[in-house]
Structures are given as C-alpha cells and as structure tokens.
Amino acid sequence: MSKTITGFSKLDKEEKTTWLINNFLTDFPDSHSVLNQYLNPNKKLQQLHDEFIENSISNYYLPFAVAPNFTINNKAYVIPMVIEESSVVAAASLVAKFWSKRGGFKAEVLSTTKIGQVHFMYAGAYLNLETYFNSLKPTLLKATESITKNMRKRGGGILDIELRDKTSDLDHYYQLHVTFETKDSMGANFINSCLETIANTFRKDDVEIVMSILSNYIPDCLVKAEVSCDIDDLGENGMEFAKKFYQALQIAQVEPYRAVTHNKGIMNGIDAVVIATGNDFRAVEAGVHAYAAKSGKYKSLSQCTINDGVFKFWIEIPLALGTVGGLTNLHPLSKLSLNLLQNPSAKELMMIVAVAGLAQNFAALKALTTTGIQKGHMKMHLNNILNQLEATKDEKLMLVNSLNNQHITYNSVNKALQQLRVQ
Numbered sequence: 001m002s003k004t005i006t007g008f009s010k011l012d013k014e015e016k017t018t019w020l021i022n023n024f025l026t027d028f029p030d031s032h033s034v035l036n037q038y039l040n041p042n043k044k045l046q047q048l049h050d051e052f053i054e055n056s057i058s059n060y061y062l063p064f065a066v067a068p069n070f071t072i073n074n075k076a077y078v079i080p081m082v083i084e085e086s087s088v089v090a091a092a093s094l095v096a097k098f099w100s101k102r103g104g105f106k107a108e109v110l111s112t113t114k115i116g117q118v119h120f121m122y123a124g125a126y127l128n129l130e131t132y133f134n135s136l137k138p139t140l141l142k143a144t145e146s147i148t149k150n151m152r153k154r155g156g157g158i159l160d161i162e163l164r165d166k167t168s169d170l171d172h173y174y175q176l177h178v179t180f181e182t183k184d185s186m187g188a189n190f191i192n193s194c195l196e197t198i199a200n201t202f203r204k205d206d207v208e209i210v211m212s213i214l215s216n217y218i219p220d221c222l223v224k225a226e227v228s229c230d231i232d233d234l235g236e237n238g239m240e241f242a243k244k245f246y247q248a249l250q251i252a253q254v255e256p257y258r259a260v261t262h263n264k265g266i267m268n269g270i271d272a273v274v275i276a277t278g279n280d281f282r283a284v285e286a287g288v289h290a291y292a293a294k295s296g297k298y299k300s301l302s303q304c305t306i307n308d309g310v311f312k313f314w315i316e317i318p319l320a321l322g323t324v325g326g327l328t329n330l331h332p333l334s335k336l337s338l339n340l341l342q343n344p345s346a347k348e349l350m351m352i353v354a355v356a357g358l359a360q361n362f363a364a365l366k367a368l369t370t371t372g373i374q375k376g377h378m379k380m381h382l383n384n385i386l387n388q389l390e391a392t393k394d395e396k397l398m399l400v401n402s403l404n405n406q407h408i409t410y411n412s413v414n415k416a417l418q419q420l421r422v423q
C-alpha cells in the first residue's frame, strides 16, 4: 500500500484523519477519539484554530498559567505563561514575590531597530553599483510609500537603506541592508513586503536578486531588566549566597556547556510569555541565542555584580515582539493575556518578557547554588509522575502529603505507590 498521497491538503478534516488512521495508526485504535476529544464544540472557535495553520486535524493543548506578584518599574503585573514544564511557573511566582519585597524589577528598552536584507549577486565594478544605488535610493524609498504610509503615521517605517559589500565573505555577494521601526508590531510581514518592493525596484540586468527577507538577528532591538538590593536583604547568609550566585554567573560566561543550560533556564520564562501573548517564539529563540554568541563565543545572557555591599543582577536581550499583528489579537487567549497585562505597547511587553526571563534565571540559580534543582523541580513534577503511574485521586492526595520533603524520583514514587496499594 502506498503511504504517500496527492491532494491531502484538499481533503476535509475527517478525510485527512481517516487517511492517517488507515495508513499510519492502524495499531492505535483510539487515535480517532484522541484527536476528536481535543476539538472544540464551539464550531466558530474551532474553525478559527483550524485556519491558523494548514492541514490542521485537532488542537494541541498546553496549560495556560499565571505568575502573580510581579512589580516592574513600580507597576504590578500578573504574567501569563504557557509552558509544558513543571516548576517554571512556581519558580517565577516565588521570585516575583521575593523581589517585590526588595523594590521589584527595573526594566528599560534600549533600542527598537529591526533589520531586513535584499541579498544579491553582482559581478561588475563596485563603483558602478554604488553610483546606481545612490541615484536610485530615493526611488527605492518612494516605491514603498504605499506600504509604509500608515507605519510612518505611527512614527515608524524605513529608517535607512545601505549598500553593503560582502564580497570578502562570498564572491559577488552584496546586500541592501535596510533598517526599520515597526512600532507595536513584530514587523516581519511589513518588513518582507517592503524588501520585496525594494528588490523589484532595484532589479537590473547585471544584478541577480537572490532573496529578500527580514533578519531575526536584531542586536539593535534591545531590552534590559534588572534587580538589585543590599546583600543583607538577600536573607540569611546573604553574602555566601551572593558569592555563589556570582560564581555561577562567571562559569556561565566562560563555559559554553554551562551557558547553554543557563540560557535555557532564561528561555523557560521568555518563551512561556512569548507563547501566551501569541508572539513568534522561533524568531525570539533564534535572535536571543545569536546575541548570546555575539562575541564569537556562546555566553550567559545575564550578569551579576557585587559592589559596595550591593547585589545587582541583570539581563540584556534582543526581542522582536508585537502587541498587534500576527496571532496577538486573533487567538482569544493571546488577547486575554494582553488584557491581563493591561494592554502593553510592544516596548512594555519587551520589558515584561525580559523580566520573566531574569526571574526564571534567578530561581534556577538560587536553587542550583543552594538546595540543588531536583528538590523543587521534582516536588512540582510529582503530579506528572503520579499521573503516568495512573494513581487515583485519593492515592495522589496521600502520596503528595507523605512524599513532602523527600527526595523524589520516578522509582521512589512508584515504590511508594506500590506500597500504598498493598497496605
């Protein structure tokens, strides 16, 4: 039987599911009901989700959670988080409460410039190309006027177009390097539309346009978030804690194996808010990790100092986020997330997301340098293990109580459950 198909995209949802079950899921008879149980009975809402992407056959739920008690620039926030990993939301909540008693988080947007490029090949004399570009530059801007009209009214649009000679990296390779201000939108579609118009206007016989696309590397779209307090206010053994915390950061600056995990912990917070607000987490991930490697070596995104008895901990990251456009106002839960955040501008959202990353990093480093990560993480993960072991509601209640403060592993929980069942 052939397991390839022509015209799959033209089948309706039921026909797609039937074809999948008959060809790939024959040994899993409950597949149809699993897929169907995640469909929303509200037909309009289901259709909205179906139309977000192509070949949709069901919905894939992730938990929608909130972390209360954040204070950012003296304003109170409850931060929405969408993530599958246990302990992340608890950690964010714990740290929000901790820092709200120590002046809260401070955050500022350092820059908001986005970048797009027309990549092209040209084998002629550079001087001729430069003359052509300089004479055409006003026409290139004019050609995009109908696309940029509303963005310019908002104070955004194209900031500049530069001709860049990249022939030292690749024979005949040049770029039109274009900078943009996209205000409250992430700007990908706006930037790409402008670039394609610029490329078409720039086109001539001896210029071979290869592609026109925004860059997800945005080192000039930066936000900084920080916390600081007197070492004595860090709690018991404040200096000992601060020193170990500082050492953990130093290690993440010099050791890429550690830096990647360190930054993964930061992304636990960042991605969760980016997803909850309907933003593009792949774009954010790509840009943030490139920024972490900007020196040529992959390093920690956060830093820490201990000076004159003051502990300071901060993060500086590039973030391309929107509070309009994409799914932000189309997905009812993204819209609700933005409402919960009191309808921030894109700049304010950049600060909130950076704070979520910093909070997560603080929680992980605090745990790592004191109790170890497993204690808190496994305490939160216990329910997942119990669900995997198909514990009943009563068994769960008893085991959550009896295993409190114990070292939790899959095996220890399994053993405790079996013991409970023979009692």
Ligand SMILES: CC(C)(COP(=O)([O-])OP(=O)([O-])OC[C@H]1O[C@@H](n2cnc3c(N)ncnc32)[C@H](O)[C@@H]1OP(=O)([O-])[O-])[C@@H](O)C(=O)NCCC(=O)NCCSC(=O)C[C@@](C)(O)CC(=O)[O-]
Residues within 6 Å of the ligand: 085, 086, 087, 088, 089, 090, 091, 092, 093, 094, 095, 097, 261, 262, 263, 264, 265, 266, 268, 360, 363, 364, 365, 367, 368, 373, 375, 376, 377, 380
């Ligand atoms: C897990 C905690 C928070 C426990 O911490 P705890 O001190 O045992 O918590 P608690 O039970 O005493 O509760 C204190 C507060 O924590 C929060 N909290 C506590 N429990 C809950 C819960 N069930 N639901 C919601 N919030 C919760 C909540 O704010 C609560 O206050 P309250 O609400 O009672 O006023 C702590 O141990 C912790 O922060 N651990 C770090 C967890 C972490 O970083 N997880 C990320 C996953 S591991 C990873 O992927 C990254 C990593 C670690 O590899 C990165 C790296 O290496 O850098």
Ligand SMILES: NC(=O)C1=CN([C@@H]2O[C@H](COP(=O)(O)OP(=O)(O)OC[C@H]3O[C@@H](n4cnc5c(N)ncnc54)[C@H](O)[C@@H]3O)[C@@H](O)[C@H]2O)C=CC1
Residues within 6 Å of the ligand: 150, 154, 182, 183, 184, 185, 186, 187, 188, 189, 190, 191, 192, 214, 216, 280, 283, 322, 324, 325, 326, 327
């Ligand atoms: N490499 C990448 O990252 C790519 C990402 N994408 C996707 O593009 C989408 C984001 O593109 P966008 O252009 O942001 O979205 P979009 O295409 O929905 O456009 C947003 C539009 O909202 C309008 N707008 C209304 N009020 C505004 C305000 N206050 N500030 C700014 N604009 C305002 C503007 O006309 C703007 O162009 C995301 O879904 C992303 O996943 C698409 C292509 C490539």
